[in-house]
Amino acid sequence: MIVNNKKIKLGVTDILLVIIAIVFTAGIRGWFKVCEPMGEGFMSCHWAGETLKAMSITMLVLCIIHVFMPDEKIKIGMDIAFIGVLVFSLMIPGGVINLCMMEDMKCRSLTKPWNMGICIVWIIIILGDILLCIGSLNKEKHKRG
Numbered sequence: 001m002i003v004n005n006k007k008i009k010l011g012v013t014d015i016l017l018v019i020i021a022i023v024f025t026a027g028i029r030g031w032f033k034v035c036e037p038m039g040e041g042f043m044s045c046h047w048a049g050e051t052l053k054a055m056s057i058t059m060l061v062l063c064i065i066h067v068f069m070p071d072e073k074i075k076i077g078m079d080i081a082f083i084g085v086l087v088f089s090l091m092i093p094g095g096v097i098n099l100c101m102m103e104d105m106k107c108r109s110l111t112k113p114w115n116m117g118i119c120i121v122w123i124i125i126i127l128g129d130i131l132l133c134i135g136s137l138n139k140e141k142h143k144r145g
Helices: 012-031 044-067 072-091 106-144
Strands: none
Touching: 012 044, 012 106, 044 072, 044 106, 072 106
């Protein structure tokens, strides 16, 4: 039986990833949520918001798993996957799913810019985490060799 004796290393980027995941999840549910239903039913932006809500919860869970992952190689793989999901998240409001036609609606004036800002900051943190993990792997490699 193979046992992984590596200890969990809680780094600054791990904490930042969880914090930004919480901010994104809370924000899409409250601070920068899309427009309320009007008249007969939901507008298309409602579905953009629902998709972002589902993605935010998924990313929060994955960020928590990332914290407890002791292997830097797995963390790098998760980081690369995060970047793909975040790029998709950038494309959802107004790209993959249409938003309201009026520029002053919440989905265009609040949700889309906040989503873009948080995703870009998140990607920057992830790139920093990748660099730190690579540095840690190189340091470990030099200790052994």
